[in-house]
Amino acid sequence: MNKKTITRLFSVVAVALMGVGCQADYFNEAYLPDYENDGTIVNVRDLEMTLTGDDYAAIAKNATNKALAEAEGEDAVDALADIGKNKYFSCVEEAALYVPAFIDNLYPTLDSNSTALVTYTFATDVPTDVTLMNVPVEYTLTKEDYQTIWGSEEDYAEAITPKTNNKLAGVLPVSDDARVGEYMVVTYNYSDEEPEAPTTPENPGTPEEPAAGYTSVLGTAKKDDVVEVRGYISAVCTQGPILTDNGGSVLLYKTQDLALGDEVTVSGTIGVFNNGLQIGTDGISIEKTGTTTVTYPEPMVIDGAKADEVLTTHTGEGFCFTAQYAKMVGNVTISTSSDGTKTYYNVAIPGAEAAKGSIYGITPEMAAQLESEKDYTLYGYFISISRSGGTPTFVNIVLTSVEPADAPTPSRMALKVKSQKRYAFFKLEEGGKYRAADIVAIQPADYTAMGQSYGNFTNPAQDRYIPLYLAQNYPYAQDGDKLYVGYICRANDTNSWRVDEYVFEGTWTKTEYFASKTDQFRKTAGEWAIDPTLELDFTGKTAETQAFYQYCCNWVYDNKDVPLGAPARDNDGVIISTDIVLINGEKPKGDFWVSNYGNNEFYTGSSAYYGNMDWRPAACRGGFTAAGMGDLSDDEILAKLKENTCEVFAAVLGYVYPEMTADEYKKVIIKVYAYGPNKNYSLAFEVVDKGTFEFIDGSLTEL
Amino acid sequence: MKRLLLLMLGLSFGLMASAQTIVTGTVVDENDQPLIGASIVVPETTLGTTTDVSGSFELMLRGEYTKVQISYLNYKTQLVDVVSAGKRTNLGTIKMELDAIAMEDIVITQSVAVQRRTPVAVSTVAASEIEFKLGGQEFPEILKSTPGVYVTKDGGGYGDSKINMRGFKSANIAVMINGVPVNDMEWGGLYWSNWAGLSDVTRSMQTQRGMGASKISSPSVGGTINIVTNTIDAKKGGSVSYGIGNDGANTMAVSLSTGLMDNGWAMSVLLAKRWGDGYIQGTGYDAYNWFVNISKRLNDRHQLSLTAFGSPQRHNQRKPLYAGLKITEWDKVAQWTGEADKYRYNAVYGFDNNGKERSSMVNYYHKPQISLNHQWQIDYKSSLSTALYMSIGRGYGYSGQGRTSADRAKWNGSKDGELLYDFRKSDGTFDYGAIQDMNAQSADGSKMVMSKSSNNHMWYGLLSTYTNEILPDLELSAGVDVRYYVGEHKNEIIDLYDGAYFIDDSDRRNVKAENNAAAADPNWKYEKLGVGDIVYRDYDGHVHQEGLFAQLEWTKNKFNAFVSGSVSNTGYWRVDRFYYDAAHQRSKTMNFVGFTAKAGANWNMTEHSNLFLNLGYISRAPFFSGGAFLQSTTSHMTNPDAVNEKVFSVEAGYGLRLEKFALNLNAYYTKWMDKSDVRSKLMSNDDYARVNLTGIDARHMGIELDLRYKPARWVNLTGMLSLGDWIWSSNARGYYYDSQGQPMTKELNGEVASGIMAEDHAWIELDQKGVHVAGSAQTTAAVGADFYPFKGLRLSANFNVYANNYADFYLGSSAIANSVVEVKDPWKIPVGHQLDISASYSFKIGKVNATIYGNVNNLYNYNYVMDAQCAYDANGWEDCYAVMYSFGRTYTVRLKVNF
Incomplete structure (x- = not known):
């Protein structure tokens, strides 16, 4: 330790003994050369964002923007409000005007020289009608609406059927501020079948005759029987589906990919688990033969007494039973295992002393309908009895449907209607009535069919799927046919309805009324503004610097060395333009400008190895001599190096940014460190075309 | 206040004479050498003291006491009459006898060195010192004032400390608990969180x-740490303690011991719990410690002892390599933490959508060790001591998985020392909820999921030593050391983070159909995986080791000399269930034979001074991980370059023990040869290439000094200086392999070379000769002072200095294959230092004895850099990341009641 260090040590100890603690930066300031932290936190970030629907709304509500608009006049105020409503700018100038305040509001603490690449949508020539289609009012039919449609408060179904479809538009509410021409998208239940005659629990209806073609083997199946069953899937759970034939039902344990209503032929071996019969995966073969509508028999009611009874009647040693359709009423408790990996759904059945109900392998769809500590009526297959501490306790049921125990008694018709959620568009006509709009709405089932799990398209998936959807659903389309397609689009965590126009031209093509643009905004002197300049800082040895210089080496090799005689093709005769060409698997010796290692060149002096520009004339003279310019003076070589740098950088920018256009950036500034002069320099290039750059004369300056 | 005034008076004028009886004396061993640290207590009381460096003691007694009990490890306990002779009573020189009857377990103590007899550089910390000084520090930090030792808190999580000795990392430091080795059998290292309790x-x-x-038979290079726990020697009684500290730290412990009962049984039990929020953001922990020892003295010749202990714990972590920042980045986080607390920032501390705290770096582990020791005193000159032991390791750490390596890296919160903002909230916390949202919206399953990286093991061992005095001055020790270890390693998804499923195609694409038939199906890699499914790895590492050792020790008057040697065979194989199917899952077995040869001598020149010299040569098997297998996690590919590492070392020392002054001075020279090392580098195909470097030599030499001075009865001064000079003494050459152990071509783009070490196999040579060895301060110094101003009170201050500490280096992106790269001397971390103070006061609560302890570490709250990493060509501190600063000021207060 030197004297200085010792002095510091003692000063620190003295401070300590005086009872004063060190500041967090004492070490850094005392020992790290060039360390500066005056407590001012410099927060420079390079952001990238794509504006979402919420963002446009925020831009419209931004107080600074409102003040800007008010200063411009009433039309500007309306135009700003429309940005929030339409979720796009009407022109690019609007973006330049209003985005800065929006960024500043989002990131108030960013410091100058921060940048934000903002991608936004702006309108080209959008027809008014299309604009209105994209801001529809959303409405979901209520119970009262269905009652109105069916004309009864008792005998109604909570669904629209083919017979009642024409009554839908009539129940849609028209708000006071509704404007003619605006659109409404309606969510409702729809059934292809008309409701059946009313039934009651006392009169469950006529049991159906056993379906022809199904076997009855499950009624007499025993453990280890090898069976062939023809039946259908009557329920599903995470542990496998329930297979039903005319004799009974069993679990197809761990079988995947079968859905409710699938008709199947199953060969396998009967097994037993927790006294319930099942068919395991060993040796199983399944052939799917079709689909059917599933109807359920009169359920066995598992009340408290029955639950206790089955604990003894269904659990004797060697006893096994087929699954039985059942109804269970009780209080559902949802709990999680101690390690958090499992969730249990148990049912407290009123009156049961020992038995508890348990929902077996509940599917996420069923689970979403249940809340803990609530009473429910559960329908499903009683499949097994599991034990707690060796004692039969849990009556396991695979759910087929669930309803709240305290739900009002459903209409008698509704009980017999199976429906699906649907969407439809309507347009407000003169006279204040809605009429079905000529817009194809993508339905929930369509999303599923297209592999979209969440009932929407995650932007921009719709552009891939909708043309295929239309091709499949409109096979006889003729050139020039036009369709409007409405769908739910998820972008940046938000769902919203969008309508796109498609025209058939051999294939379905989306009409682009909107364009997307990316602008760079930069914070300068505390203010955000569009700055179409890309700054590349290659003054330090970073991976980016080295990668750029490697491109320079490769370019010089291909364009300078090769014409002078260096090999240009690989063993297959293929020219590789951006990489050093290998000969017999080896990198060839750099005959002229490029070094043996391929990571330095002396045409411009770029060194990927050292991450700088080597502008020492003496170091580069060898290359100039080999190229026939050995008589240049040092100053002339340095001038040549600079001139060559301008040439090569312009070319290499084309490799690195092949997609860059003048819409995005107008100018690229590159800063480099030059070894020899030991100084930083700056060069500027203009983006003259897509991926084409031109050096701006006179822009090479020392910093 | 009154006591404080007394303390000030004492400090200013020395302690005034009191009216009590003062008993003095000197305790010596069978060779009339002073015994340092011998215990002198008044039976049935808590009154007591220990001998100083000259073997002397002074005990103040207030009241009528007639006997004192003197005890020392390996010696018979003596009861000595106190005949009052006024204010001072001198008991004279008390000579202790080696205890052949008490039969201290030789397995436990055979590796413990004895001052002035065993010719090695040794430092011992007694239980009382641990209790007094440890406070809220990590367990190994109790050694920080030991020459040649450098301890840091690494990332700062509970138990995450790191220790280096003489510049060697933990894989080269043998740690033994009760004589049983505990270093990991696959990679040689140690996680202190397993033993923190x-x-x-x-x-x-x-x-x-x-x-x-x-x-x-498993030799160490840097040093050995011997931890000896309570066994049959525990006194009857028990204790209860409770302590609190900074950041919600709590400790609670209760212990009970029967002592040795008349029927020959003895039993000790301890239960303890520690919990707290952690000094570093989001590093909360819950840890338990249990210990039980049951011993039975069967008769005068046989003794059985069963010891079992473990420290189950959960703690959140901050891993330097992944979440460590650059210095300029630490400044930036002050926007969230404030300037004063910026070094407490944890880039992975955050919350999910339900407001629940989450961490991507969590560690759960429990590694109980059970050993059954049998001591057989065959006759008056021979004995057989045997330990049969097993270790059951169960636990895991979180390991974030992703569809791509970029996704995977996002779990770390930072990359190359710079914060990642992908999931960063405006308050600086990690936004786990954003991952949930991203996954929930994903159409192709979770992009990022959490897995638990389980590392379970079963370890069985037998260690048996036979000792015989074959000639009057010549003792032979010989034995066997047999071990078998199976480590089970797998990654299991534990949380899909709200996604529907996870596809592990980034790992499964590396599974080859010729190894695992499942991979023949192109869709196999797209299998939808859920919680409980395996990703990335599922393999067992098998290690067996059989060793023989022997030592001849000659003792004559003032001379002691030994020669010893060992030979061992180490075998490795792996069983892989992920990259291989049942037909191919077992790798071939690799066997390595290693040996050691050591010799040393000690000469007690005078009754106050001694000289020693030792030298040795080690040939050690390469480790399972990073040695025998090219990619032990994912592949059966073996390393054709794997050879034994060799170490030559010579050391000389001098010891001086005067009445008030003691000194140890020693110098060492260690040559480490054929060392292997691994460095990694990201390839253009998103995979990591590994460079297996071999043939590395290092030279470690230095001087170590520690001293102790006791100018007065109430003050004790200590000092330590350790000067090291550790450099790489050769260049290193290595070949590139991908994550499956396949040889890479020099383009490093995933293309496989035609063969290992073939012409097109990419290589690199590191020109590192003369570069400093990193990761440990090469110069350390410490001064300390203990004051005993009046009965019951002890005050202590310790000042530690760390200098010549170099940052570790790694291969950066600019390192080009098939070239010689010049490694710059890494950043020399500026000097660091801190002051710790401790105090204890013993008093009575009713009839029981109580002691209150207080510790303040880093009193002046000085944040200095302890660890850092830089690229091989970095220019200075600006280029370094994983910069870890010391903790600021921390404190603990604890009350312990003995009964």
């Missing part, structure tokens, strides 16, 4: 620098 039951903790005195 052990401080509660440690009787002594001894470090031997260099090759040490251990006879077992």
